[in-house]
Amino acid sequence: MSYQLENTQRGEKYNTIFSKVSPAKRRNRTARAHWRSRLLLGLYLALMILPIYWLINMSLQTNSEILGSMTLWPQNLTFDNYIGIFTNSSWYMGYVNSMLYVAMNMLITICVALPAAYAFSRYTFIGDKHLFFWLLTNLMAPPAVFLLPYFQLYYSVGLFDTHIAVALAHCLFNIPLAIWILEGFMSSVPKEIDETAYIDGYSFPRFFVKIFIPMIRSGIGVTLFFLFMFSWVELLLARTLTATDAQPIGMIMTRTSTASGIDWGTLAAAGVLTIIPGILVVYFVRNHIAKGFALGRT
Amino acid sequence: MNNKVPNNRAWLLVLPMLVLVAFSAIIPLMTVVNYSVQDVLGPNARFFTGTEWFQSMLNDDALQAAFLRQISFSLIILAIQIPLGIGIALIMPKRGWQASAVLILITLPLLIPWNVVGSIWQIFTRGDIGLMGWGLRELGIEYNITRNAGDAWVTIILMDVWHWTPLVAMLCYSGLRSIPEAYYQAARIDRASKWAVFRYIQLPKLTNVLVIAVLLRFMHSFMIYAEPFVLTGGGPGSATTFLSQSLTTMAVGQQDLGPSAAFSLIYFLVILLVSWVFYTTIMNMQKDKPPHGGA
Numbered sequence: 159m160s161y162q163l164e165n166t167q168r169g170e171k172y173n174t175i176f177s178k179v180s181p182a183k184r185r186n187r188t189a190r191a192h193w194r195s196r197l198l199l200g201l202y203l204a205l206m207i208l209p210i211y212w213l214i215n216m217s218l219q220t221n222s223e224i225l226g227s228m229t230l231w232p233q234n235l236t237f238d239n240y241i242g243i244f245t246n247s248s249w250y251m252g253y254v255n256s257m258l259y260v261a262m263n264m265l266i267t268i269c270v271a272l273p274a275a276y277a278f279s280r281y282t283f284i285g286d287k288h289l290f291f292w293l294l295t296n297l298m299a300p301p302a303v304f305l306l307p308y309f310q311l312y313y314s315v316g317l318f319d320t321h322i323a324v325a326l327a328h329c330l331f332n333i334p335l336a337i338w339i340l341e342g343f344m345s346s347v348p349k350e351i352d353e354t355a356y357i358d359g360y361s362f363p364r365f366f367v368k369i370f371i372p373m374i375r376s377g378i379g380v381t382l383f384f385l386f387m388f389s390w391v392e393l394l395l396a397r398t399l400t401a402t403d404a405q406p407i408g409m410i411m412t413r414t415s416t417a418s419g420i421d422w423g424t425l426a427a428a429g430v431l432t433i434i435p436g437i438l439v440v441y442f443v444r445n446h447i448a449k450g451f452a453l454g455r456t
Numbered sequence: 457m458n459n460k461v462p463n464n465r466a467w468l469l470v471l472p473m474l475v476l477v478a479f480s481a482i483i484p485l486m487t488v489v490n491y492s493v494q495d496v497l498g499p500n501a502r503f504f505t506g507t508e509w510f511q512s513m514l515n516d517d518a519l520q521a522a523f524l525r526q527i528s529f530s531l532i533i534l535a536i537q538i539p540l541g542i543g544i545a546l547i548m549p550k551r552g553w554q555a556s557a558v559l560i561l562i563t564l565p566l567l568i569p570w571n572v573v574g575s576i577w578q579i580f581t582r583g584d585i586g587l588m589g590w591g592l593r594e595l596g597i598e599y600n601i602t603r604n605a606g607d608a609w610v611t612i613i614l615m616d617v618w619h620w621t622p623l624v625a626m627l628c629y630s631g632l633r634s635i636p637e638a639y640y641q642a643a644r645i646d647r648a649s650k651w652a653v654f655r656y657i658q659l660p661k662l663t664n665v666l667v668i669a670v671l672l673r674f675m676h677s678f679m680i681y682a683e684p685f686v687l688t689g690g691g692p693g694s695a696t697t698f699l700s701q702s703l704t705t706m707a708v709g710q711q712d713l714g715p716s717a718a719f720s721l722i723y724f725l726v727i728l729l730v731s732w733v734f735y736t737t738i739m740n741m742q743k744d745k746p747p748h749g750g751a
Contacts, residue, residue: 195547202544203561206618209580210564212587216579224585266476274473281466289470296481298727300679302700303720306491306707307484330480333473391569393682394704408571408682422585429572436567437560444556447563451630451665 210433217426224422239427252407253431255321259396259404260389262325267332267385268378274333275340276366280352293334301394304330309398319401327399328389335388336381343377344370376446383443390435407432491717509718518694519719522702529698530677533616537673540617541624542662546654548629559629562622574686577615581687601688605695608688612696615683620676624669631665632658667738671731678727699723 216224217239218232243249277283278290308327309318317323351373355365371378393408400406407428414425440447492510495503513519544562549555565573581601583589592599601608635657643653681700684690690697703723707716 196549199544199547199549199558203558206565206622207561208587209576209618212580213576216585228585228590230587270473270476273469277466277469280460281463282460283462283464283466283470286466289474293477295728296477298675298731299481299485299724300700300703300720300727302679302681302703302707303488303724304480304484305704306713306716307487308480310487311484326476326480329476333477337473387567390567393569393571394700398708408569411571411575422579425575426579429568429575432569432572433564433567437564440560440563440567444559447559447626451626 213426213429216422217430219423221421221423239423240431242424243427243431249410249428252405252410255400255404256390256396256406256408257435259321259324259328259406260386262321263328263332263389264382264385266325267329267336268382271333271336271340271381272371272378273366275337275344276370278337279341279344280349290337293337296334297331297338299330301330301392305394305398308395312399318399319403321404323399324396324404324406325389327395328392330395332385332388335384339381339384340374340377343374343381347373379443380446383439383447386439387436488717488720491713492721494714496713505714509714510722513715513719513722519699519702521694522697522699525695525697526678526699529613529616529680530674532613533620533677534670534673536613536617537621537624538666538670541621541669542628542666544621544625545628545632546658548625550633559626562625564622565619566622566626568619570682571686573615573619574683577611577618577683578687581611601692603692605692608692608696612684612687615687616677616680619683620673624673627665627669628662631662635661663738663742667735671734674734675727675731678730 215229215231218235218237219229220234220236220238223229223232223234278286304327312318312323312327317326347370351369352365355369360369393406396406397409400409411425411428414421414428493505493507495505548558548562568576578586580586581589581599583593583600589599598604599607601611639657640653643657648656679700680698681704684696684698685701688696690701703716703719706712706719
């Protein structure tokens with residue numbers, strides 16, 4: 159820190175000697191640039207929040223108020239839309255279903271991706287590069303391509319309309335993603351740690367669980383965040399593989415449009431409720447997320 | 457990272473993953489390949505058709521139009537999102553509670569289910585109950601996404617920018633955080649301009665994450681389905697019908713197994729090809745350049 163400080167001061171001195179602008183003016187200028195960038199950022203965030211605010215606003219109004227007149231905030235605050243969702247099992251089961259298959263998918267994915275990512279980060283083996291490339295191609299496969307075959311496959315093995323079917327289907331893109339991220343995190347752990355552990359007499363499974371996994375905790379947390387994100391937001395496959403028992407919330411939301419018009423209030427409330435799990439998850443990983451987006455590679 | 461040990465037993469570690477991915481990727485893909493060369497008329501009546509479906513799909517006018525729309529859509533959103541994402545990453549606070557708060561807010565759109573994103577924008581842009589639609593109408597601007605193709609396009613691009621720019625910004629932000637403070641100090645001593653700092657310090661460090669950002673954004677935008685489906689339903693007419701929606705209509709709506717399978721394979725191959733060409737070009741360009749410091 160002191161080294162940095164000294165350097166800055168030296169820089170300042172150089173600037174004073176060679177530059178026509180005085181240090182005071184220069185500081186003033188950086189302060190102004192600082193405020194300008196804060197202002198721009200604030201503007202972007204405000205514009206970004208606006209559509210979400212509008213959704214929340216509508217979820218707190220009755221349908222007659224929504225359709226009646228333009229109000230920038232709820233005049234007669236009502237929680238009826240939310241109460242309606244929480245007291246109707248066909249509504250809240252949608253959330254339970256979605257959470258269930260997302261959780262299953264995260265569990266399955268992380269269990270098979272951890273050893274595989276370790277293999278890719280530590281060993282070379284026949285066909286490893288081709289295998290890795292093939293894995294990544296699965297990230298590029300449009301879900302629409304797999305719609306029909308999935309339906310037939312899961313129907314024929316009797317998994318249609320179960321949570322596990324959706325969880326397995328989401329493995330298509332989540333496993334490659336998890337391996338990709340975990341491999342980056344694992345490669346940043348020095349190999350000497352593995353070797354020392356083996357010399358100390360650790361068996362591979364014991365080393366892996368007792369030493370290695372705790373070392374890449376934050377990497378695993380970030381990976382789980384990404385798995386949650388992509389499984390939670392996907393609807394096309396989840397919708398195709400379910401009918402009634404495991405229907406995701408996204409599909410149940412389409413029920414709000416009936417012959418007599420769209421139930422805007424309930425639609426908005428259901429939408430708001432789908433955002434909340436995401437906020438919770440991102441809150442838990444907020445300190446690691448910046449590193450996670452670099453996929454462990456910086 | 458060149459000190460990997462040759463060990464073929466590592467296959468055992470990869471095996472569980474391979475079984476699962478094979479179940480959800482290889483078997484379905486083989487089904488698609490199987491359908492694409494046959495005409496299935498009934499359980500026991502199927503004929504080998506060779507490349508007939510592929511030819512008819514490649515010559516289909518509606519699909520060619522959807523393909524062109526898809527390409528223009530992907531190019532437009534890349535041209536907007538990549539610079540905008542870099543810009544936002546540059547002005548994001550680096551530390552303190554503000555950094556956490558901004559991070560949480562910025563990632564918010566990424567965690568909303570895709571059909572809900574469609575619903576949010578559908579509500580937001582409606583002329584009668586939406587803030588944007590109502591606001592534009594009050595300002596006297598003709599705006600109707602169900603009737604005017606131009607409006608529908610602008611809205612879908614706006615929605616995608618809103619939805620996915622955070623991903624680019626987050627990737628760039630994490631790239632920027634890996635630049636040591638000493639680099640900036642050296643630049644200050646040299647009295648480098650802001651532009652020079654960006655061009656010679658920040659941008660080179662961002663190359664890696666930008667490659668990932670462009671790839672991910674290209675792939676996802678090329679597969680876009682739920683958001684435009686909810687927002688415009690592909691309309692007005694077929695002005696915003698993209699490839700995934702054409703495919704779903706064909707496969708599920710009309711049950712045309714052979715043609716939709718052939719279409720699926722072409723679709724998948726195009727994404728693979730573009731990603732591969734882009735990736736190898738970038739990697740070759742980087743190989744020619746001397747490396748900028750430690751990566």
